[in-house]
Amino acid sequence: MPQGVPTSVPDDGLTTRQRRNRPLLIVHTGAMKGKSTAAFGLALRAWNQGWDVGVYQFVKSAKWKVGEEAAFLALGRLHEQTGEGGAVAWHKMGEGWSWIQRGPEEDHAVNAREGWEQIKRDLAAERFGCYVLDEFTYPMKWGWIDVADVVATLRARPGRQHVVITGRDAHPDLIAAADLVVEMTKVKHPMDAGQKGQRGIEW
């Protein structure tokens, strides 16, 4: 069950093992819940493999804090104390990125580009085994970050670095470059029945 059977074997000169272990670019898109939660679920698997995990949340508000953040920071501390799992770095745009010695700019486009420049540096340094670029489709959609630069950088990234990008309206060029794309589709949502989002479920 875990392994599955590919429908075809490409003539790419790779062994099955080499092909299997190729790093993946994964996109979670669509209008429905589950894009970020599934990305953090993947990051748990990565952490368990002992891979370092880097999360970049492209959200505007510093107030927005998901439960995954506290849980991953706890796992990161556990790694520091016991060596279990991998290291965890969690960066948020809304707070001003942690590596920048000032609060966030008023200009969200500037903040988003600073995040992307750091991701490029981290990819070049092969800093993490798993990257979660949460809500990263939006700065691309709004023209703040150049899609061609993102695609070229991700295609050329060295080593074995998995990258998961979440957000609605993923650009067609990003989808074309991705290895795995899931669309989260709404069948039913409590908001349709007048129920607002709640703690522990939405964040």
Place this chain on the structure above:
Amino acid sequence: MPQGVPTSVPDDGLTTRQRRNRPLLIVHTGAMKGKSTAAFGLALRAWNQGWDVGVYQFVKSAKWKVGEEAAFLALGRLHEQTGEGGAVAWHKMGEGWSWIQRGPEEDHAVNAREGWEQIKRDLAAERFGCYVLDEFTYPMKWGWIDVADVVATLRARPGRQHVVITGRDAHPDLIAAADLVVEMTKVKHPMDAGQKGQRGIEW
């Protein structure tokens, strides 16, 4: 952003807060990856709220172990040591359920029903704040567990217990009873390009 605006407010006699905090029955279905990972992502949020988390994996193989299991057990130990987050209980059918003093039966239907009976006892005792019934759609699909019993039990569950059910081909009656249903749809999968599943991504 976290809260959203409901499209209508129902005439159900509940305050906004009461309606907001109603426990949810969530179903992640569809043919694509992300159903279980998103469920475990939700369980992270629950853990962070200090809610106890109960996971029941309806998988046949004892060998099948996802990275989430090790990570959640680590979070459970952290809770025991520091009080952070909630307690974690993780049960797997393939190993024989942990509360049963023998290995699994040859008969998978018997094993699945024993799992469901325990879930009923736990729901009645309000044992967890968040239940993940992973791959629970299959024993229903195969006729091992009565869908009407599942729906009636979940509708009548006491207190504030959130339940997330994952698996393909969710029964229409289960979908009708659910508050939130996400379908994970394939846009693109590496298997289409001849790449098999890999450690840290698929498990």
